[in-house]
Amino acid sequence: MNFIEKIGDSVIKAAQQARSVLALFFDTLYWLVAGPFKNKFVKSDSIFSQMAFAGAGSLIIAAFVSFFTGIVIAMQSAYQLARFGANIYVAPMVAVGLARELAPVLTALVVAGRVGAAIAAELGTMKVTEQIEALETMALNPIRFLVVPRFLALLIMLPCLTVLADMIGIFGGFLVGVFNLHLDPYRYMTFSFKFMQWKDVWTGLVKSVVFGITISMVGCYTGLQTKGGAEGVGKATTLSVVTSFILIILFDCLLTGLFYFMQT
C-alpha cells in the first residue's frame, strides 16, 4: 500500500467510526425519547448513581483545576496590563476568559480523563466478560440500560460543574487581584460583571453540553467495541481518553468560531 492509499484508508476508517458513534448517539436519543412511551423507562436510581459519580465525584478536582487557572490568568494578564497601568482589567479578563473558554474546556478535559475513562473501562470489562451479551439475552437493551444513564448524567452534570468552575476560577483571580495587585474588592467584582455578558456564560454552557455528549458517547462507544480481554480494556480506555481530548479541542475551536462569527 502506498502513502496516498494509506491516508485514504485511514480516512475511510475514521469516517466509518464517526458514523458508528453517530448511530449510537441517535439510538441513545431514541431510547431517551421513545423509551417511556413503550413503557421502558430508564432507571432513575442508575441515573442518580451515575450523576453522583460523574458530577459530585469530579467536583474537587474540577474546582482545584479552575481555582489555580483563575490565579494563573490573573497573574499572567497583570504582567501585561501593569505596563499600561490597567490592572483593574485583570478582573474582566479572568471572568470572561474562564466563562467563555477555560472553565468549559478544562472541566471537560478533567471529566474526560476521569469519567470517560471509567465508562470505557467499565463497559469494556462488561463486554469482554459477556455481561453485555447477558443483558441482550435477557431482552434488556444495553443502550437503554447502560448508555442512556451515563449520557444523561454527563449531559446534566458537566454544565453544572462548568458553572461551579466559573465561580471558583473567578474567586481565584479575585484573590490575586485583592492581595497581590491591591485592587479594591468591591471594584474588582463590579468590573468583573460589568464586562461579562450573559452571552459569555451561555456560550460556555453550550460548549460544555457538547463536550458532555462527546465524552459519554466516545466512552460508551469505545467500551462497547472492546475486544480481547484485559489488554483490550486497556486499549479501549486509552482510546476513549485520547479521542475525547481531540474531539473536545476540535469542537471547542468550531464552536468558538461559530460564536465569533455570530457576533459580527
Added chain:
Amino acid sequence: MEKEIVIKAEGVVKKFGDRTVLNGINLDIYRGETFVIMGGSGCGKSTFLRHLIGALKPDSGRVSLLGKDLSKLQEDELDAVKKKIGMSFQSSALFDSMTVGDNVALPLKEHAKLDKSVVDIVVKMKLELVGLRGFEDLMPSQLSGGMRKRVGLARAIVMDPEIVFYDEPTAGLDPIVSGVIDKLILDLSKKLSITSVVVTHDMKSVFSIADRIAMLYEGRVLEVGTPDEIRKSKNQMVQQFVSGSPDGPIKFFQQKDDYLEQLMK
C-alpha cells in the same frame, strides 16, 4: 407420540471474513430433552449457540426458536422470544456492580410487574434450587467460580424459561463441582421440564446428562444420536473425540504450510 420441535436449524452458514465457521448446520431439538452439542475447540459450537439465542444472524439458512424464524422477527417480537429462554454463560457473566440477589432478580424486575416482596421470594426459590439460598447480599467478586456458575444458572431460570442454553457449564471447575453442575442441569430439566441445550467438550458430563448428542466438526454436524449410539459410532472422528486420542483423523496441527518448506525458506 409426535415430538414437538422447539429449536430448528436449517442450513446455517456463518463466515467471519474468509473463514467459514459454520458450514450448513441442520439440527432439530425436541421439547423437554437435554441436547448436548460437543466438538473440539474452534469447531464453531459456541458460534452456533450464539445463533440459537439470536445474538448472531446466519449468513444463510435459518434458525427457528419455539416455532418462530428468528431472522424474520421485529425487535419487540425477538424480545418476547428471548424472555422464554435463559442462558448460562461460560464466564457466568454476572453483573459485577450488583449483589447476587439483584443479579438474579434483574430480569424479573425489568420484565414482570411484580411486587418487590414477590420478587424476593422468587429469587430465594431460585437460589434454593442451585443451593445458594442466603447468599443474596454477597457481591459476585466474593464468590468462587463454581458458585458464580450456579448464580448464573439461577438467573437463567428466574423467568421460568422453556429453553435453557448452557455454554461450557463445567469448564474450569473441579470434578466435584462439575458433578454438582451436571446434577443441577439434570434436576432442572426434570423438575421444571425445561429443554436444555448444552455446549461442552467435557466428555464425562456429556454422557451423564445427554438425552441426545450432536458432534460438530469444522462447522458441520458429524453425527447425531443417543449417548449409546455415539459410543458405538463407526465414525472414526467421533470415536477419536470420545476417547480423547491424539492420533486419528482429526489433526491437532492446523498449520496450512508445509513444515519442511517453511523451515527451508
